[in-house]
Amino acid sequence: MTPEDAxxxxxxxxQIVKVIIENDVRTTVFxxxxxxxxxxxxxxxxxxxxxxxxxxxxxxxYGKLLKEINVNxxxxxx
Numbered sequence: 001m002t003p004e005d006a007x008x009x010x011x012x013x014x015q016i017v018k019v020i021i022e023n024d025v026r027t028t029v030f031x032x033x034x035x036x037x038x039x040x041x042x043x044x045x046x047x048x049x050x051x052x053x054x055x056x057x058x059x060x061x062y063g064k065l066l067k068e069i070n071v072n073x074x075x076x077x078x
């Protein structure tokens with residue numbers, strides 16, 4: 001993602017996040033997703049064919065970025 005996208009989402013380069021994809025067939029959470037930030041990048045995520053099949057994510061689909069932050073020794077998901 002671009003530096004502007006990273007600022008908007010509140011994430012940094014090489015930060016580990018989760019991405020959730022929800023559709024009519026199933027909900028899939030991809031863990032250990034590495035955020036890559038550069039002015040040369042776009043706001044996109046590549047998943048391979050096996051991952052796409054498992055998530056029933058065909059064609060263009062959209063996910064939600066989940067990050068975990070430690071607040072007073074508790075994990076809060078955003």
